[in-house]
Amino acid sequence: xxxxxxxxxxxxxxxxxxxxxxxxxxxxxxxxxxxxxxxxxxxxxxxxxxxxxxxxxxxxxxxxxxxxxxxxxxxxxxxxxxxxxxxxxxxxxxxxxxxxxxxxxxxxxxxxxxxxxxxxxxxxxxxxxxxxxxxxxxxxxxxxxxxxxxxxxxxxxxxxxxxxxxxxxxxxxxxxxxxxxxxxxxxxxxxxxxxxxxxxxxxxxxxxxx
Numbered sequence: 001x002x003x004x005x006x007x008x009x010x011x012x013x014x015x016x017x018x019x020x021x022x023x024x025x026x027x028x029x030x031x032x033x034x035x036x037x038x039x040x041x042x043x044x045x046x047x048x049x050x051x052x053x054x055x056x057x058x059x060x061x062x063x064x065x066x067x068x069x070x071x072x073x074x075x076x077x078x079x080x081x082x083x084x085x086x087x088x089x090x091x092x093x094x095x096x097x098x099x100x101x102x103x104x105x106x107x108x109x110x111x112x113x114x115x116x117x118x119x120x121x122x123x124x125x126x127x128x129x130x131x132x133x134x135x136x137x138x139x140x141x142x143x144x145x146x147x148x149x150x151x152x153x154x155x156x157x158x159x160x161x162x163x164x165x166x167x168x169x170x171x172x173x174x175x176x177x178x179x180x181x182x183x184x185x186x187x188x189x190x191x192x193x194x195x196x197x198x199x200x201x202x203x204x205x206x207x208x209x210x
Contacts, residue, residue, distance in 0.1 A: 014045035065147025067095030092132030128168020
C-alpha cells in the first residue's frame with residue numbers, strides 16, 4: 001500500500017428534485033484512498049472537481065450512499081472517466097431509474113466489504129432517509145461516511161417519499177451510534193461531527209419526531 005489513507009472533500013452545487021419540488025443544494029463528495037487508488041463516495045452535480053481530487057489514481061469503486069438525484073447525477077460520467085464500477089443498494093433502484101437509463105454495476109448489501117489497498121470499507125445498510133441508504137465505515141481511519149442518514153444535529157430528512165422516521169432512528173441507533181465515540185462522521189451535506197457528539201441528542205430527536 002503506497003502511502004497512508006487520506007480523505008479529500010469535494011463540495012459541488014446543484015439541485016435536488018423529489019415529490020414535485022426542486023431545491024438548491026451543496027453536496028459533499030468524498031474521495032478516500034492512498035497515493036495509488038481510491039474510492040469515490042457519491043456522484044454529485046459536477047464530475048470535473050471530483051476527477052481533479054482523484055488526480056489520476058485508480059478508482060476502485062464509486063460508492064453511492066443512496067439514490068436521490070443529487071447524489072447520483074454524474075455517476076455515469078465518473079464511471080466513463082475512471083472505468084470504475086458503481087455500487088448502489090437495490091432498494092434505491094427506483095430512484096436510480098429516474099436519473100439513469102443504464103444499470104448500476106453492483107449491488108450493495110449490509111456487511112459487504114470493499115477492499116482499498118490494505119484497508120476495508122465496511123458497508124452499513126442504514127435506511128430511513130431512503131430505503132437503500134448506506135453508510136461506509138473505514139475502521140482504519142476511524143471515520144464513517146453517512147450520506148443523508150446522520151448529520152451534525154441529527155437524522156436526515158424523512159418527510160418525503162420513500163422515507164420513514166422510525167426506520168432512520170433504528171438505523172442510527174443500531175448501526176451508527178454503536179461505533180466508537182471518536183468516530184468522525186462525514187455527511188452528504190454540511191459539516192463533520194462525531195458519533196460521541198451526536199449520541200447524547202438521541203432523546204431530543206425522538207421528542208422532535210422528524
